[in-house]
Amino acid sequence: MEQQPGADPEPQPAAYCHWHPSVETGLSCSQCGRSICTQCLVQASVGIRCPECGKAAKMPTFDVQASYYARAVGVGIGVALGGGVLWVIFNAIFGGFGILSSVPALAVGYAAGELISASVNGKRSKGLAWIAAGAVAGAYIISLPSSPASGYLFSVITVGIGIYIAVLRVR
Numbered sequence: 001m002e003q004q005p006g007a008d009p010e011p012q013p014a015a016y017c018h019w020h021p022s023v024e025t026g027l028s029c030s031q032c033g034r035s036i037c038t039q040c041l042v043q044a045s046v047g048i049r050c051p052e053c054g055k056a057a058k059m060p061t062f063d064v065q066a067s068y069y070a071r072a073v074g075v076g077i078g079v080a081l082g083g084g085v086l087w088v089i090f091n092a093i094f095g096g097f098g099i100l101s102s103v104p105a106l107a108v109g110y111a112a113g114e115l116i117s118a119s120v121n122g123k124r125s126k127g128l129a130w131i132a133a134g135a136v137a138g139a140y141i142i143s144l145p146s147s148p149a150s151g152y153l154f155s156v157i158t159v160g161i162g163i164y165i166a167v168l169r170v171r
Contacts, residue, residue, distance in 0.1 A: 018050065029053050042104065061124055068120040072128050072170075075119040076135035083108035083135070084142025091146040101148075102158035109140045109162030113169030124170055132166035 017023040017037035025037045030047030042054025087104040094100050112135040116128060140159045147155060 061122065064120065064123045064125045064128065068123055069127055071119045071130070072116050072131045075116050076131045077138075078110065079112045079115055079135040080138030080142065083111060085137035087139055087143035088146040091143060091148075095148065101155060102161070104143065105136070105140065105155070105158040105162035106165060107162075109136050109165035112136050112139075112162075113166040116166075117169045120170075126171060127170035129167040133163045134171050136163045136166050 011110070014024050015026060015028070015035040017025050017040060018034040020037050023037040023039070025035050027037065027048060028035050028039060029050035030044070034050050036050045040051055041048045042051060043049075043151055046053055048054075058113040083104070087108065091101075092103045112132045116132050116135070117123075117152050120128060136159065140155075140162075
């Protein structure tokens with residue numbers, strides 16, 4: 001039956017929200033087409049979405065798999081051992097006096113951040129930050145027997161700065 005111009009259109013059947021079946025709605029998800037009410041809708045850049053289609057996906061940079069953590073731990077242990085040995089050698093050569101005593105902490109912090117970041121393809125997470133901080137702390141602990149007793153507070157401050165540098169790269 002054809003409708004004449006000027007006549008009232010035929011009423012559409014009522015649509016009800018997929019998640020709230022008692023709520024009548026005229027809205028639908030722009031991706032899957034399910035009916036949604038104003039309580040369920042998620043505003044997206046491409047229109048309104050249902051709660052399932054509108055879930056935020058984790059950015060690939062922050063999606064760190066267990067295998068990446070294993071790589072980071074391996075590199076962190078290597079940085080701690082290698083950095084600690086180089087720190088001991090540095091202290092033996094320069095005696096750890098004055099501003100020179102901050103060089104190993106900063107160098108190990110930079111190396112830990114860069115090497116761990118490279119080993120995990122630039123991924124970032126709080127877990128990687130803890131691993132990088134542990135690598136710097138481990139190198140410091142290895143170097144403690146060779147560190148001069150004076151200037152303890154200064155060395156702790158520089159180790160803190162080294163940890164900060166390492167964490168910045170992977171957090």
